[in-house]
């Protein structure tokens with residue numbers, strides 16, 4: 001049934017997420033850690049979750065760090081203003097186009113470009129509205145300015161890449 005090969009299988013991804021977020025009580029934590037020691041699948045999940053948490057907190061967009069990326073996005077998106085969600089959609093589209101175009105142009109590091117734009121997208125969603133007020137109060141305008149500037153630069157890069165590609169295609173036609 002599951003990759004862990006235990007009988008009965010004790011795999012519980014929800015518990016793994018909670019362990020990675022440090023939200024289990026000590027008895028439960030010992031239990032889940034014991035399971036991780038004997039289950040490659042769950043240990044992999046746990047390490048990936050830790051990486052994602054580290055990535056998110058390194059972005060420092062949100063003081064109310066989501067319990068996991070998927071849950072965080074799922075909770076954040078529906079509560080955002082429509083404008084921000086449209087912007088997110090546009091940026092996601094730009095991200096896709098930029099990644100494809102960059103790949104087509106010279107195969108140069110589309111993943112890094114994608115990560116930059118994705119980071120900007122996340123900043124727009126997570127850094128908007130209520131979180132923005134909290135960050136503003138706590139850290140002043142510096143972070144928000146840096147975020148806005150970073151997002152702007154990423155969009156400009158994406159646009160530049162796209163327009164260069166269009167120009168090249170027009171000349172070849």
Ligand SMILES: [Zn+2]
Nearest residue numbers: 004011039042
């Ligand atoms: Zn398992």
